[in-house]
Amino acid sequence: MKEIKRSGAAIFSSKDGGENLVIAYPYKIDYIHSYAEDSEFFLGLAKGKLLGSACKKCNLKYGTPRGHCMRCGEETRWMELPLEGRVHSWTTCYFGSEEFLKETPFNLVLVEFQGVNTPFLSRLANAKTQDIYIGMKVKAQFRKNPKYSVSDVYFVPAPEPGRLAHEQRRR
Numbered sequence: 755m756k757e758i759k760r761s762g763a764a765i766f767s768s769k770d771g772g773e774n775l776v777i778a779y780p781y782k783i784d785y786i787h788s789y790a791e792d793s794e795f796f797l798g799l800a801k802g803k804l805l806g807s808a809c810k811k812c813n814l815k816y817g818t819p820r821g822h823c824m825r826c827g828e829e830t831r832w833m834e835l836p837l838e839g840r841v842h843s844w845t846t847c848y849f850g851s852e853e854f855l856k857e858t859p860f861n862l863v864l865v866e867f868q869g870v871n872t873p874f875l876s877r878l879a880n881a882k883t884q885d886i887y888i889g890m891k892v893k894a895q896f897r898k899n900p901k902y903s904v905s906d907v908y909f910v911p912a913p914e915p916g917r918l919a920h921e922q923r924r925r
């Protein structure tokens with residue numbers, strides 16, 4: 755395929771002998787939307803709090819904002835989550851959305867909290883991929899200048915006194 759470059763444009767020859775014109779130009783939008791009933795969660799992050807939800811009827815506890823219970827359908831109330839939890843599962847991302855692309859690869863963890871029925875998805879910083887393991891103790895950190903985004907919170911390994919690194923990896 756022959757490529758012809760011009761300023762801000764490229765013409766690609768197609769197999770049938772035609773030409774496909776591709777142009778580049780700046781594009782910017784301000785995306786305005788309301789967090790509505792999820793506002794409390796993001797305002798909580800700015801105050802260093804992690805908010806989950808608890809069902810008002812059956813008391814199922816969610817590690818995320820949730821308006822209604824997925825088990826019984828009742829409304830939920832806000833509930834402060836512990837700032838320490840353990841890795842339930844994890845993965846390494848080599849690709850991401852535009853906001854995170856420059857930071858790839860990064861590690862995503864599902865964090866489980868004691869007494870909470872569902873985990874919270876977040877990023878794990880300050881950890882080498884080979885050092886992450888299921889059951890690893892992690893603690894929440896909050897961005898000092900909040901952007902009111904889910905990236906206002908991330909996790910880092912939490913010290914586990916008396917446990918050596920090679921013992922942790924075997925678990």
Ligand SMILES: [Zn+2]
Pocket residue numbers: 809810811812813814823824825826827828
């Ligand atoms: Zn319920």
